[in-house]
């Protein structure tokens with residue numbers, strides 16, 4: 180079963196007196212988030228001064244929560260960056276990650292998705308995960324600031340003429356050093372909601 184939405188808030192216990200108290204099963208690990216090889220690249224190609232032929236950015240990372248399942252997250256955004264946010268990936272658009280099962284044939288119950296926003300020089304990455312363990316549904320959400328070290332390489336054809344013979348006018352490539360970020364169980368737990376399944 181794939182969980183698509185879960186309540187974010189638990190009702191106070193007083194109003195749920197007909198339900199058993201929620202006790203986290205000891206066999207469910209404490210969640211923590213480990214994002215590795217967070218990679219960002221962007222490419223712009225102007226075939227003429229007036230024609231933007233290619234504009235795309237790719238963001239990818241591998242995601243591991245030892246309490247759930249590993250996943251690969253990646254998306255390409257085309258047509259950006261938007262002039263008002265300088266972001267390619269338009270918030271609130273979200274992107275689904277591909278989950279890997281831990282054992283062949285095992286069915287993963289849950290999902291990981293992310294959203295990215297680059298505004299005012301700050302790159303933020305929000306990751307949400309749902310998973311199940313021992314009859315409990317978990318939902319965790321974290322919003323990370325990405326301190327990416329990026330290099331932009333610009334090339335402009337010094338001999339561009341119009342009409343030309345198929346040469347490009349200008350290219351701009353952005354490549355960022357891949358980084359890793361680990362979020363400890365304190366932070367992830369603070370952003371985690373669990374509820375007992377029926």
Ligand SMILES: *[C@@H]1O[C@H](CO)[C@@H](O)[C@H](O)[C@H]1NC(C)=O
Pocket residue numbers: 216218239357
């Ligand atoms: C990191 O991600 C990039 C982009 O997806 C990929 O090309 C590269 O092989 C990855 N590096 C490692 C060490 O997995």
Ligand SMILES: *[C@@H]1O[C@H](CO)[C@@H](O)[C@H](O)[C@H]1NC(C)=O
Pocket residue numbers: 187271273274292293294305306307320
């Ligand atoms: C994460 O979950 C929150 C609360 O449901 C939602 O507002 C937000 O859009 C989600 N973000 C992503 C990247 O899915």
Ligand SMILES: *[C@@H]1O[C@H](CO)[C@@H](O)[C@H](O)[C@H]1NC(C)=O
Pocket residue numbers: 301303305322323324
């Ligand atoms: C994530 O944090 C950044 C910086 O604090 C903020 O600008 C952005 O709006 C936050 N994103 C979400 C989805 O809350």
Ligand SMILES: *[C@@H]1O[C@H](CO)[C@@H](O)[C@H](O)[C@H]1NC(C)=O
Pocket residue numbers: 336337338
């Ligand atoms: C531009 O033209 C000059 C003179 O013909 C030539 O020497 C140079 O290699 C050309 N540059 C490029 C990038 O094609």
